[in-house]
Amino acid sequence: MAHKRMAEFEDYLRMESVSTENRQIPETVAYVKGLIERTGGEVQVLDDLGGNPVIYGYFKASPQGNSERTLLFYNHYDVQPSDPLEEWRTEPFEPTVVDGVLYARGVSDNKANFMARLNALSLLNESGGLSCNVKFLLEGEEEIGSPNLGKYIEKYADLFKADACIWEAGSKDKYENYVVSAGMKGIAYFDLEVDTANIDIHSSMAAIIDNPAWRLIHALESMKNSKNEIVVDGFYDGIPPLSDKDKAAAAAQPFDAKQVAEQYGLTGKFITEGTAVSPTEALAFYPTMTVCGFSSGYTGPGIKTVLPRSAKAKLDCRLVPGQSPENVHESLRRHLDAHGYEDVRLTMIAAEGAQRTSVEDPFIEMVVQTAQAVYGDKNPVVVSPSMAGTGPSELFEKYLKLPIAGVGAGWAHSGAHAPNENVRLNDYYENIAHMVHLMEVFGR
């Protein structure tokens, strides 16, 4: 039964809804609208605040159900670009099943999850009706950083009002555990630049003329010391202490140090080694400050005796709840000024807040228990207290004030954002079963 809407699923995968290339957005919106309507839902296409439309979908609880309870599904109808095309073994926008695996751009991120949720609704409609209200929020700009989503959620907070939210994506981990994510880190991404001259200068002049590369090196090391400790006053302000349950959730997550080291070809130890923090705790709960790039002067082969005129760095701070991009920005600016680096320009070019639902929240426990009922011992369910990555979930928390859990039909090799993106059909069917069971329980 679960696969009866495969034709529609495949048509949806054929929509080339690449937001960064502005491809087939209106067609995809129309198609999604039809999908929801054919499932028996109401639809509103919201486009009054700019950007690609935000789609609202609504399914009312059956008369026997609980009309006081509303579950919100967040999805996005846009996908990543498909390049590098030459690395695809199938056509990115022609869904192809090989050995039980469905390949297509956007299938794991996140069209399969949306279709699984619709399929679950179809099944519930056929077997006695919905036990709760269900809403959808589908946006079309997730892959370009959700620049307009906040405005829509704020304005339409009443429309999207719900008691809990299931996030757009999720995967089994590399140990085949089904993962329930309870949060995401935030991000504050900065360009740092310092100029000391108009032109590159012969390096013999370094005896008297200052060097922007040295200045930026010293500015950066003043912010994070050689023990990997971030030493910017105010950076950690507002972060609440971890609960024992949070720590236990981190400790319960599998982590195979040897496997991770091999995967990336690491030459050294993990930076958590010798500290009181475990790798899974650090990934979930600790902010980071990462030099993503540094460039200055001559970097080709051989010798060029140049005193550079400028130096640039890119700095990525992953944030945790309690921090805000704005506060982090201010703390970095204050730090630079206080340490004599007024001339180092600091520009925040990306900002998203962190969001974390407590692992003790009843909704997280419900998602876990309903998953355990479906996945059993074959795929143990683990709770990721916070993903190491970033998404717009803080906007949902801020304006809708609800708990959020991330689950989905992916697996460790789904390759979101990569060539040969795929979902195993069995994972897809199982995810439908989980969504059915979750909606049944949610309305009780």
Added chain:
Amino acid sequence: MAHKRMAEFEDYLRMESVSTENRQIPETVAYVKGLIERTGGEVQVLDDLGGNPVIYGYFKASPQGNSERTLLFYNHYDVQPSDPLEEWRTEPFEPTVVDGVLYARGVSDNKANFMARLNALSLLNESGGLSCNVKFLLEGEEEIGSPNLGKYIEKYADLFKADACIWEAGSKDKYENYVVSAGMKGIAYFDLEVDTANIDIHSSMAAIIDNPAWRLIHALESMKNSKNEIVVDGFYDGIPPLSDKDKAAAAAQPFDAKQVAEQYGLTGKFITEGTAVSPTEALAFYPTMTVCGFSSGYTGPGIKTVLPRSAKAKLDCRLVPGQSPENVHESLRRHLDAHGYEDVRLTMIAAEGAQRTSVEDPFIEMVVQTAQAVYGDKNPVVVSPSMAGTGPSELFEKYLKLPIAGVGAGWAHSGAHAPNENVRLNDYYENIAHMVHLMEVFGR
């Protein structure tokens, strides 16, 4: 009289003796040999130790002269490449005079100086003969770092034996002072590299995986602090204290801070400001440690959330007498190892020792006095106790053990290594006059 060999000078400038492109080297060697022979000298072309030939020239003191005294001229017959061609207003290898300025690739560096010395010898031959022996050493690899010169000087130390040496080049400074250089800094130029992984990694993993950019930032800042102090044990070992005369020579050099700041568009203060060291003292007498380049990760526009796999830097240390590239290399390696940076690879890719003749040396005083007699008040003579730049003069000091002074026919805008390289004909004539007078006095 001084310009009677202009036709030969121009033919010499037509030789496209670009060592880095291996152009017209044999033709140029043959031409130089002919020039020396037509001036009445003996020639040996030395090519038994590899590389472009080293030319030995010899002019014996006249019977009335002092056969006990020998002056060595160092020159090189190779030149820089002429690109960027589109910035030349004349043909680089077609010497062209415009308003009393002679334009050609290699004219200031250093074909005019060689021709001035030959012209001076012609004039002395015509007017009573040489008062001392004169030798020439011309190499053909100066513009590629003189990689073979040391072997030739060591093997042929007896052949090139002399009492003093006039260096290949020199210029009036931007204040129109005629400059006598008494030394050059050395150089130790390093590639630093650190790898932490096989592949670039998503920056969310920075919570547990080390970052090569941070490692290199911390390794570098451990070597030179934010006060621009080099704090590597052993780096300064062997440097003798400055004499009062050295300090006085530095103090006597003109330095227009405002002009230098404008020339380069400097945004900050000189790093000597607030220290006990003056700019001219720092340029002449203090070693440097310069980041010439730094690259890691993503450095394009916008956001890429990457944890880089590797980081590279280029580090240029200018050295002073007492230091050696090898000792500096060892001190840096020891420092990195002692500070936990065993994984930072350090490769010395250029090495030349420093050389400095005391400003109190009688030869320097003789060069200054003979210059003063020629240039008078119009172009005051200043002694540069050491140029901020680098050349192979340490090899001459090591194997020939003689004082070295640098003078030449250039001016502040001669543009050695740049398009539209030029020499003012008046400077050329004056330099010939200086060489005549110096050789007269040297034999006394």
